[in-house]
Amino acid sequence: MQKSPLHPFSATIMAWYAKHQRELPWRQTKDPYAIWLSEIILQQTRVAQGLPYFDRLITAFPTVRDLAEAPEASLLRLWQGLGYYSRARNLQKAAQMVMRDFKGSFPPTYDEIILLPGVGPYTAAAIASFAFNEAKAVVDGNVYRVLSRVFAIETDIASSAARGVFTSLAQSLIPSQDPATFNQAIMEFGALQCTPAPDCSDCPLRVSCEALSLGRVAELPFKSKKTKVKEIEMNYLVIEQKGQVLVRERTEKGIWKGLWEFYLIENSTEWLPFQRRALKSPPVHLLSHRKIHCEAWHVQVPDNFTLEIPEGYSWMSPSDFESKGKPVLLLNLISDNLDCPILQDISPTYL
DNA sequence: AAATCGGGGTT
DNA sequence: AACCCAGATTT
Structure with missing residues (x-):
């Protein structure tokens, strides 16, 4: 098989990478399980944010078998605060698939x-x-x-055609003798040198970068659509009786599936016939596509009253509730109201 | 093709 | 406030 010559772009970024690469734990291993775990964590997530989660998860689940056999609740508790929780649920499904369909050894090919x-x-x-060096x-x-800058590609990266365009170009640039280093190099180059607002003065590609000579660095990559934010309201009742709290797992599709919460009232006012005390509202919670306004109250149900438990809810001790994964919105609600004894009991010991 | 799914850092 | 981050999945 004939070797194709190394493209100047590839040679340049790989030389740059040899000098500027960061030391990251998932770069110290060839274990596909550890690499896979790191890649799932890093989806739409910065290295700095993902790092402590990688350490925590690889320690809790050192092998794919450990992950496959873990209770989903404990995985989601470890994932708490990282967001995109379907990643955690799919992670475990995939681990179980590796155990069952691939007999415990990680599949070695892209396909x-x-x-x-x-x-x-x-x-x-x-x-x-x-x-696997594929x-x-x-x-x-x-x-x-x-790539959009170096080769002045104006394709809308929000379009469905973009992936094919950029994949073809990247595939034509990757050297078959060291694909891993090329892939690491181009991403590290984008993360550290060719940033959204870059300093091109010390860029090793400044003489060949087409966007720079065209004065279009700030305009590339081109991305059309912007996400619209919907404002919603969430009212929580921290309902307490005999030292327990009324909680539920979010099982419906939508945000925070698999996480746990207090009694939720959305966009309406319905009241329990008991004395309630307003809690300090957590700050407006911003997601990429939601703006959540939250208010909360503490409700003390008398011991001698039998409360009709709403569908999906159950009584739980503070320590059991602490062990469940919760949205950051609730963590903020809890930490902002530590003068409320039961919330203090729920307060996490870490994160 | 467009919408959905989190949370946090940068500018 | 807008944009982005080692994107994938569902509608």
Whole structure:
């Protein structure tokens, strides 16, 4: 098989990477399980935010078997605060698939890896190249930015055609002899040098970058659609009786599936016939597509009263509730009201 | 093709 | 306030 010559772009970024790469724990290993775990954590998540979660999860679940056999609740508790919780649920489904369908050994090819739930074209290429040296080019936000600028590509990265355009280009640039380093290099280059608002004065590609010579660095990559934010209201009642609190798991589709919460009233006012005390409202909670206004009250139900438990809810001790994964909104509600004894009992011991 | 799914850092 | 982050899945 004939070797194709190394493209100048590839040579430049790989030389740059040799000098500027960060030391990250998932770069110290060839274990596909550890690499996979890191890639799922890093989906739409900055390295700095994901790092402590990687340490925590690889310690709690050192092997794919440990992850497959863990209670889902404990996984979601460890994932608490990281967001996109379907990643955690798919992570465990995939671990169980590796145990069952691949007899416990991680599948070694892109075509098999992409069959795992939660693994799409980016993550499959990352694992296949990093762990198994398969020459599949990764295309993530960094790659869109670097390639659109260096080669002055005006394709709308929000369009469905964009992935194909950039994947073809990246695949033509990746060297078959060291695909892993190329993939690491182009992403690290996008993260550290070719940033959204870059300093091009010390860029090793400044003489060949087409966007720079065209004066279009700030305009690339081009992205059309912007997300619209919907404002919603969430009212929580911390209903307490005999030292327990009324809670439920969010099982319906939508945000925070698999996480736990207090008695929720959305966009309406219905009241229990008991004395209630207003709690301090947590700050307005901003998600990428939601703006959540929250108010909360503490309700003390007399011991001798038998409360009709609403569908889906149950009584739980504060320590059991502490062990469940909760949205950051609720963590803020709890930490802002530590003068309320039962909330103090629920207050997490870490994070 | 467009919407959905979190939370946090940068500018 | 807008944009982005080692994107994937559902509608």
